[in-house]
Amino acid sequence: MSSLFPGAAAASPMQAEARLVVASESTDLAEATSLTAPAGPTEALREPVNLTELRREAEKAAKDLEDATKALEQRRAKIQASEKELAAKLRELQAAERAFAQVRQPLSDLVGQLYQRPIGSDAAFFLSGDADASTLRAMADVSQIAAERNQVLGDGARLQAERERLAAEAQELRAGNLLAEAQMGAEIETLRARSAKIVKSLTQALVKLGIKVDKSGNPAAGCDPTRATSLSDFPNGLIPKAYLCPLQQRGKELRGDAAIAFISLNEAYRRRFGKSMCVTDSYRSLAEQQSVYYRRPGFAAVPGRSNHGLGLAVDLCGGVEQFRSAQFNWLEANSKKFGWMHPKWAYVSPFEPWHWEYDPKLGSLL
Numbered sequence: 001m002s003s004l005f006p007g008a009a010a011a012s013p014m015q016a017e018a019r020l021v022v023a024s025e026s027t028d029l030a031e032a033t034s035l036t037a038p039a040g041p042t043e044a045l046r047e048p049v050n051l052t053e054l055r056r057e058a059e060k061a062a063k064d065l066e067d068a069t070k071a072l073e074q075r076r077a078k079i080q081a082s083e084k085e086l087a088a089k090l091r092e093l094q095a096a097e098r099a100f101a102q103v104r105q106p107l108s109d110l111v112g113q114l115y116q117r118p119i120g121s122d123a124a125f126f127l128s129g130d131a132d133a134s135t136l137r138a139m140a141d142v143s144q145i146a147a148e149r150n151q152v153l154g155d156g157a158r159l160q161a162e163r164e165r166l167a168a169e170a171q172e173l174r175a176g177n178l179l180a181e182a183q184m185g186a187e188i189e190t191l192r193a194r195s196a197k198i199v200k201s202l203t204q205a206l207v208k209l210g211i212k213v214d215k216s217g218n219p220a221a222g223c224d225p226t227r228a229t230s231l232s233d234f235p236n237g238l239i240p241k242a243y244l245c246p247l248q249q250r251g252k253e254l255r256g257d258a259a260i261a262f263i264s265l266n267e268a269y270r271r272r273f274g275k276s277m278c279v280t281d282s283y284r285s286l287a288e289q290q291s292v293y294y295r296r297p298g299f300a301a302v303p304g305r306s307n308h309g310l311g312l313a314v315d316l317c318g319g320v321e322q323f324r325s326a327q328f329n330w331l332e333a334n335s336k337k338f339g340w341m342h343p344k345w346a347y348v349s350p351f352e353p354w355h356w357e358y359d360p361k362l363g364s365l366l
């Protein structure tokens with residue numbers, strides 16, 4: 001059986017490991033890009049490892065594992081259906097054989113009797129050519145019965161052949177199913193190990209950058225970085241905890257992909273300004289959005305419509321909140337490289353230099 005998951009083989013564990021270099025060790029992500037990008041045309045397309053790439057790999061590995069598990073479940077359902085069908089056929093055959101046995105014996109006996117004691121046993125009577133109509137009818141009945149017996153014997157041979165064929169089919173099906181299940185099981189194990197390894201590397205990289213992890217080794221808020229982009233199912237302000245990932249800034253969290261991109265941006269900012277970004281606000285639940293809206297009318301979006309409620313926006317302090325400060329200008333020039341930007345509206349209406357957003361489209365190009 002060929003691999004069911006063509007993508008699974010694309011990144012070998014070795015390749016994945018080779019790329020698991022934590023970006024924080026380099027001087028600057030942007031600088032590192034230009035320093036380490038080789039001149040070759042294919043190589044140049046490949047950015048050096050960063051958290052975003054690692055997160056994307058983790059997400060893909062989780063998706064591959066999920067797909068493989070689903071495929072195995074589907075396969076099992078098909079196996080069950082085909083075995084059921086086969087069992088039904090065998091039962092039908094058994095019933096046919098029973099019915100056949102019931103017909104065969106009396107018919108056989110009858111034919112035997114007829115041959116032993118033919119109707120009009122007086123040979124002379126036959127030879128005389130005086131056979132009457134009833135005798136002729138009786139002779140016709142005998143040959144009819146004999147023909148039926150031959151038919152029955154033929155049916156018996158066909159039933160036997162059919163039973164042998166079905167038994168062989170059942171055996172082949174079971175052997176094939178066992179093999180397929182074993183192969184799929186092994187493939188799933190490989191994918192599971194690969195997924196766990198990537199998530200572990202990502203978690204270790206995050207821990208190195210000051211993200212707290214809980215006892216089970218997950219980022220403290222319980223976030224699952226492998227599910228970041230499957231969030232469209234949740235309404236604004238009602239994102240479940242597991243989908244939000246913590247930032248280095250205490251108590252602040254964003255959607256997984258935005259969080260990881262922000263952490264990378266924060267590292268670049270820290271190398272430039274010597275300290276982490278100052279964050280006043282990040283993900284806002286619906287209740288928090290309502291509270292801000294009524295406290296500062298005109299300064300916050302209508303509850304349920306803010307990008308804060310999608311876990312894709314931050315409000316910054318530490319200088320960024322002042323338009324054209326060094327911090328603002330640096331962010332304006334560099335944030336896009338990390339998928340972050342200052343939205344057009346925030347330059348004018350309402351004027352919010354502190355408000356920055358993660359653009360998943362921009363992020364997907366990283």
Ligand SMILES: [Zn+2]
Nearest residue numbers: 313314315355
């Ligand atoms: Zn804001």
